[in-house]
Amino acid sequence: TEVQIYSQAKLPAPFTKQNGWPGTYEVVAAADHSPRIAFIYSSLEHPTEVYLADSGDKLQQARPITSFNKIFTERELPKGKPYRWTADDGSSVEGMLIYPPGKFEAKHLPMFVLIHGGPADADGNHFEADWYQWDRLAASQGWLVFEPNYRGSSGYGDKFLMGIVPEIVSRPGKDILEGVDALVKDGVADRDHLAVGGYSYGGYMTNWLITQTNRFKTAVTGAGAVEHVGNWGDDDTTFDDAYSLGGRPWEAQQRYHDEAAIFQIDKVRTPTHMVAGADDIRVAVLEDYLLDHALHALDIPSTLLIFPGEGHSLSKNPWHGKIKVREELKWLEKYGGITTSP
CATH class of the missing domain: 3.40.50.1820 (Alpha/Beta hydrolase fold, catalytic domain)
Incomplete structure (x- = not known):
């Protein structure tokens, strides 16, 4: 019931699950010349927003860069x-x-x-x-x-x-x-x-x-x-x-x-x-x-x-x-x- 982020160093290396928040990660985008990644994240109690993380292994330090659904956090x-x-x-x-x-x-x-x-x-x-x-x-x-x-x-x-x-x-x-x-x-x-x-x-x-x-x-x-x-x-x-x-x-x-x-x-x-x-x-x-x-x-x-x-x-x-x-x-x-x- 969750969608998490996995990474792969190179082929044919195994996939490694990154340590993220419980919930669902979608539309992950990596920078060309930086370890930063952007993604859409939500969970049952956290409305959907776009987040930016400094790297794939720092998902729990990611910060939201949108506030489209702020109203849901107020109730x-x-x-x-x-x-x-x-x-x-x-x-x-x-x-x-x-x-x-x-x-x-x-x-x-x-x-x-x-x-x-x-x-x-x-x-x-x-x-x-x-x-x-x-x-x-x-x-x-x-x-x-x-x-x-x-x-x-x-x-x-x-x-x-x-x-x-x-x-x-x-x-x-x-x-x-x-x-x-x-x-x-x-x-x-x-x-x-x-x-x-x-x-x-x-x-x-x-x-x-x-x-x-x-x-x-x-x-x-x-x-x-x-x-x-x-x-x-x-x-x-x-x-x-x-x-x-x-x-x-x-x-x-x-x-x-x-x-x-x-x-x-x-x-x-x-x-x-x-x-x-x-x-x-x-x-x-x-x-x-x-x-x-x-x-x-x-x-x-x-x-x-x-x-x-x-x-x-x-x-x-x-x-x-x-x-x-x-x-x-x-x-x-x-x-x-x-x-x-x-």
Whole structure:
């Protein structure tokens, strides 16, 4: 759950881990005629800034040269820690827990499972606070936020990364639900107050999970597919569906069926909020229309929010990201069964 800096004197010498702060180092840049290095650093409790170190072995003496996120240092931030559990096949799986402010390591908390996209992204000890990664905003509303690094996530080796093939949602979905079970069993999460959500592949997975269990009181999903044939044809990265499912639609017909939420949608009982960009070419808005239509036919409480002119990244208008999270938080409060923290 961390990204540290390693150095190599010369080929083929081994890599040496530098003694840095706990957290995540990114975009490391070395000077041509000086031992100085610059990098971006953050952790759960330290907002992202650019730092300068006199050399790679003096990371802990590095000084910030930007203060873009100073406002976050002036208020109490949610604390977090890694959490590990064992999958049904014996694999070790890891994720992050982000606690409500003032409730670090408290027990029996209402829990929101926030699923990262990619699927090859990974959550860890770094600072993010935006429309895509809004764990701190949810935590500030009283939720324990569980961010599972399910099979298919980066940072755990090639075997783990490729463990999503060809069971693109069912295998990682099991990882996630087993993590939820473990947190309930350990007394960390309140089994009667569980919610789930995510965007892109995180939305994809959310759509799948609400067909597999009714344990979640509510769900918030964004830009996620509910089937694979249309998504294979509409997705601007068509290769990923075919690769992850072991073939094109006519070559893996049964798997395209078995790994699709739409063919099990009649099992859904979870009130669901949906969001999409009208011009998304990664996951076409037609997938959201399909889910919305199905939930309406099943008389499941639901709402669909579509942002005009937006693609997959919701980058055309910064207000759209704010509106997205605002409406998702309102939905969690309405159906999640907890009172919003002041």
